[in-house]
Amino acid sequence: MRAERVRVHATEVGRRLLFADDPDPRVLQGVFFALLSLDYLLRSIDGTPIGLRTWPALGYALALVLTVATFVVPWRRLPRVAIGLVPVLDIAALSLARLDDRGSAAAALIIIPAVWLARLHGKRGAIVVCVAGLVLIGIPSVLYLGAGGVNLSRSLMVPFIAAWVALALASGLEKIEAGYADATKRRGELALAMHTIDEQRRFAEAILDTVDVGLVLLDHTGAYRTLNKRHVDFMRLAYPDGHSGTAGQLGHVYAPDGTTKLTREEMPTYRASHGEEFDDCRIWVGDDPLSKRALSVSARSVRGKDGSFAGAALAYKDVTDFMRALRVKDEFVASVSHELRTPLTSIMGYVDLLLERPDLVPEQTAHLEVVSRNSDRLRRLVADLLHSAQIDEGPMEVVRTEADFSTIVQQSVLTAAPGAKAASIRLDVDVPESLPVLVDAQRMSQVVDNLISNAVKYTPEGGRVRVALNVDGARVELAVSDTGIGISPPDLTRLFTRFFRARPAEELSIQGVGLGLSITKSIVESHGGRIEVDSEVGRGSVFRVRLPVDVHEAAIARAS
Ligand code: ADP
Numbered sequence: 001m002r003a004e005r006v007r008v009h010a011t012e013v014g015r016r017l018l019f020a021d022d023p024d025p026r027v028l029q030g031v032f033f034a035l036l037s038l039d040y041l042l043r044s045i046d047g048t049p050i051g052l053r054t055w056p057a058l059g060y061a062l063a064l065v066l067t068v069a070t071f072v073v074p075w076r077r078l079p080r081v082a083i084g085l086v087p088v089l090d091i092a093a094l095s096l097a098r099l100d101d102r103g104s105a106a107a108a109l110i111i112i113p114a115v116w117l118a119r120l121h122g123k124r125g126a127i128v129v130c131v132a133g134l135v136l137i138g139i140p141s142v143l144y145l146g147a148g149g150v151n152l153s154r155s156l157m158v159p160f161i162a163a164w165v166a167l168a169l170a171s172g173l174e175k176i177e178a179g180y181a182d183a184t185k186r187r188g189e190l191a192l193a194m195h196t197i198d199e200q201r202r203f204a205e206a207i208l209d210t211v212d213v214g215l216v217l218l219d220h221t222g223a224y225r226t227l228n229k230r231h232v233d234f235m236r237l238a239y240p241d242g243h244s245g246t247a248g249q250l251g252h253v254y255a256p257d258g259t260t261k262l263t264r265e266e267m268p269t270y271r272a273s274h275g276e277e278f279d280d281c282r283i284w285v286g287d288d289p290l291s292k293r294a295l296s297v298s299a300r301s302v303r304g305k306d307g308s309f310a311g312a313a314l315a316y317k318d319v320t321d322f323m324r325a326l327r328v329k330d331e332f333v334a335s336v337s338h339e340l341r342t343p344l345t346s347i348m349g350y351v352d353l354l355l356e357r358p359d360l361v362p363e364q365t366a367h368l369e370v371v372s373r374n375s376d377r378l379r380r381l382v383a384d385l386l387h388s389a390q391i392d393e394g395p396m397e398v399v400r401t402e403a404d405f406s407t408i409v410q411q412s413v414l415t416a417a418p419g420a421k422a423a424s425i426r427l428d429v430d431v432p433e434s435l436p437v438l439v440d441a442q443r444m445s446q447v448v449d450n451l452i453s454n455a456v457k458y459t460p461e462g463g464r465v466r467v468a469l470n471v472d473g474a475r476v477e478l479a480v481s482d483t484g485i486g487i488s489p490p491d492l493t494r495l496f497t498r499f500f501r502a503r504p505a506e507e508l509s510i511q512g513v514g515l516g517l518s519i520t521k522s523i524v525e526s527h528g529g530r531i532e533v534d535s536e537v538g539r540g541s542v543f544r545v546r547l548p549v550d551v552h553e554a555a556i557a558r559a560s
Helices: 002-017 025-044 054-072 080-098 106-145 149-210 229-238 268-273 320-355 362-391 405-422 441-457 503-507 516-526 549-559
Strands: 213-219 224-227 278-285 293-303 309-318 401-404 426-430 436-439 464-472 475-482 530-536 540-548
Touching (some): 106 149, 149 229, 213 229, 213 268, 224 229, 229 278, 229 293, 229 309, 268 278, 268 309, 401 405, 401 441, 405 436, 405 441, 405 464, 436 441, 441 464, 441 475, 441 516, 441 540, 516 540
Parallel strands (some): 426 464
Antiparallel strands (some): 213 224, 213 309, 278 293, 401 436, 464 475, 475 540, 530 540
C-alpha cells in the first residue's frame, strides 16, 4: 500500500517536471528568447554587435515578435497545431541567427523547440523537428556559408540530434503518461474497494447490533476481537467492574442452578478459546436476582486456511423467560405428581385388598385386574413426571446399598416377560449367577425396566430381545439389544431429551411419553456411568449401560 503510494507520487512529480500537461508557451518562448539574447551578447564581445548584421538581426526580430505574440495571443484558445508554429518559427529564427561568417553555437538552442514540439505532438513532433531543422537551418546555411564539410556537419548534425532528443523525450513521456493513467486507474479501483469494504463493515456492524443475540469473536490467543451491543449488555451484568478483554475472566457467571460460580475452565469463552465447540451451554450472568439473565451459549471454532485454530465465535441467547417458565413448569409438575401419588397409592392398596377376597366371581377379578394394571401404569407415569421435574435440580441423589445386579436384571426380565410373550417376542437373558454391586437398587431397577420395556415395545411381533450383563475389565456393562424398528441417526442425537419421541413411535401408536430414556440417563450418570446406543433403522438397537468398576469392587470388598 505504502509502496504503491510512493510510486504514484513519483510518477506525478516526473509528469510535472517533464511538462506532462500542455506546456506554457510563455515559459518556453521566454527561456528561448533569453538564451538567444545571451548568445547575441556573447558574440558581440568580439566586435560589431551581432544584432546589427542583417540576417541575425532579422532572426532576433522574429524571435522577439514570437515572444511578444506568446504573451499577447490567447494561446489556450488556439488549436495545438497553431501553437506548434511558434517552435517551428523559432527554428527559423535560429537559422537566421547563425548566418554569420564568424560562426555561432546558437543552433544548440534548437533543443528548446525540439522539446516543445515533442511535448505538443509526440513522435510526430520529432519528425517536424528533423524536417524543419534540415530545411530551415540546413538550406540557408549551405546557401549563405557554403557547402563546406565543416559547415555541412554543423548544419545537418544539429537537426538530427535535436530530432533524436525529441523522439526519446516523446517515447519517454508516452510511457510516463501510460504509467500515470494506469496508476490513476488503480487509485480509483483502490478507492472503490476501500469504499466497498468500509460499507460492508458498517453493514456487518449494523446486522450484528440488530440481532437479539450476544455475539463475540475471539482470536487464537483468546483475546476479544469483536462483540456486539447486545453482548456488551450481558458483559455489564457479569463484569460490573470491567473486563480485561481476555477469555476466561471470572465474574458473576453461574452454573444452571444459578448459584454455583463457574471456574475458569468452565467459562464458555475459555472452553471456546481452547478449541471446544458446544451448543446450549446454559449459564446465568449477574448477581442481582432481579436483573440476572439466563443465557444459552453456542461456540464454533474458526479455522485458518491450513486448518489451524484461528479463533472462535460465540453466540449468547437470552433464555431467561424460558428457564423461568421451565422452573415454574417443573415445580407445578412436581407438586401435581405429589398430590396424585397419595390417592393413587390408596386406590392401589384397596384394589389389592379386593383382589385377595375369595368371594370374587371371575368377571369381577378380571375387572379389578384391569384397574390394578392401569393404576400401576399411572403410578409409574407419576413417578416419571416427578423424576423428570427433579432432573434440572442438579445431579440426582442416589442412596447406594449393596445389591445383586443379576437379581435386579432377572426381576426386570420377569416383569417384562408377559408382555414379550403376548407379542411373541423371544426374551433371552444372559447374566452371571450373582454380581454384587453398590448401587441405588430401586433406581437401577428403573434403568433396567425402562430399557427392557422399550426393547419389547419397539420390537414387532416375532422379534428377539436379549439382555446381557458382563464385567468388562474396568466396568460393569449391561447391554439390552433388540431386533426392533431401530432409530434414525438424527433421532439418536435427541433420544435422551425429555419428552422426545421418534416419529415411528407416534406413527405406530406405541404408548409412551418420552421420559424413560432421559430419566435412565440421569440415573446412570449419577452413578458415575454412561449410556450409549447403536441402532439401525429396521434392524434393531443396542443400549449399553457402563458403570465404573469401583462400584463393583467396593461391593466385593464389603462382601468379603
Ligand atoms: P417412551 O418410550 O415413553 O416414548 P423413552 O424416553 O423411553 O420414551 O424413549 C424415547 C423414544 O426413543 C421413544 O419414543 C422411541 O421413539 C425411541 N426408542 C427408545 N427405545 C427404543 C428402542 N429400543 N427401539 C427403537 N426406538 C426406541
